[in-house]
Amino acid sequence: MIAATETYKLTTEMPLEERYGLTSQMRRSAVSIPSNIAEGSKRSSKKDYKNFLRIAFGSTAELETQIELGVRLTYFSRSNTNIVSNLLSEISKMLQSIIARLEYQSPVPSIT
16 A cells, blocks of 8 residues: 555646546556455455456556656656655565466365
8 A cells, every 4th residue: 555655645746737637547556456456355266366466466567657657748757756666566576476376376175
């Protein structure tokens, strides 16, 4: 949730005319990451959990792209994006690791 909080702080620097455009999209992407992780963790199957983790992983890529666009449009400087960018990098690595572990875990044998 820290990445979402920091994204909200970052987007306060953007022009008001972006309130319903890039600002909104960045905030939705940032909130989507922990929301999908949380929702997936409550699902009943490993397949569903992996799917929600993949969605969260995709949201990290979306937010990275939106940050780059904001920098190129000079809405904020690259140095101002370092906190969020570094957090996204770490979150992406963790998600990849969890997904990989879930992929290679043996299914729990059923007792019948």
